[in-house]
Amino acid sequence: xxxxLAFALSVASGMAVAPQTGKPSAAPPPAPGQPARVNADALTxxxxxxxxxxxxxxxxxxxxxxxxRPEHATPQQVxxxxxxxxxxxxxxxxxxKQGDMLPTExxxxxRRQIGRGLSGPDAAGARQSIMEDNPGKVKLQVNGRYPDxxxxxxxxAPVLAELPRLPEDVEYRFIGDRLILLDVHAQLVxxxxxxxxxx
Numbered sequence: 001x002x003x004x005l006a007f008a009l010s011v012a013s014g015m016a017v018a019p020q021t022g023k024p025s026a027a028p029p030p031a032p033g034q035p036a037r038v039n040a041d042a043l044t045x046x047x048x049x050x051x052x053x054x055x056x057x058x059x060x061x062x063x064x065x066x067x068x069r070p071e072h073a074t075p076q077q078v079x080x081x082x083x084x085x086x087x088x089x090x091x092x093x094x095x096x097k098q099g100d101m102l103p104t105e106x107x108x109x110x111r112r113q114i115g116r117g118l119s120g121p122d123a124a125g126a127r128q129s130i131m132e133d134n135p136g137k138v139k140l141q142v143n144g145r146y147p148d149x150x151x152x153x154x155x156x157a158p159v160l161a162e163l164p165r166l167p168e169d170v171e172y173r174f175i176g177d178r179l180i181l182l183d184v185h186a187q188l189v190x191x192x193x194x195x196x197x198x199x
Contacts, residue, residue: 044109045164056167062088085186096143101191115198117159126156136176146187
């Protein structure tokens with residue numbers, strides 16, 4: 001939790017953060033209508049990262065119960081470890097569903113951030129890198145294994161720079177126009193959102 005708050009403070013540095021009274025800060029003077037959004041986005045980011053931190057804590061707790069993966073593991077050993085961890089996580093989150101990690105306000109916030117990352121001078125190149133290995137429409141299930149044989153798309157640096165930084169166990173990925181939260185050790189779809197890439 002301390003790390004989450006520390007990150008949120010770094011993300012929101014220079015922003016006008018609303019005090020607990022709910023009133024926007026008077027300095028620095030923002031554009032009309034901006035303070036509420038800036039403050040709401042900072043809060044949304046903190047809440048989102050707290051949910052991720054809680055998931056990662058569960059991930060680490062369950063992974064610690066498995067035999068350690070060899071330092072120079074074979075692909076078969078890596079796959080077996082991932083499948084075992086995936087089973088434990090699925091059993092520990094039997095009611096996991098789409099939107100648990102990405103509720104409405106978080107999805108709206110992330111769409112805005114992705115839009116910013118795809119609106120700069122490198123927008124065309126960023127979009128191209130997303131679509132190079134993008135498999136398009138693939139059936140996904142929260143708490144389910146990332147589809148075997150489906151490549152992992154590249155996350156362009158301009159987009160990643162606009163998104164909240166995730167712990168190393170979880171990554172953002174695109175499939176079609178969906179944004180996925182992927183547990184990279186378990187190859188598990190933690191959550192996903194539709195229509196993440198603006199047209």
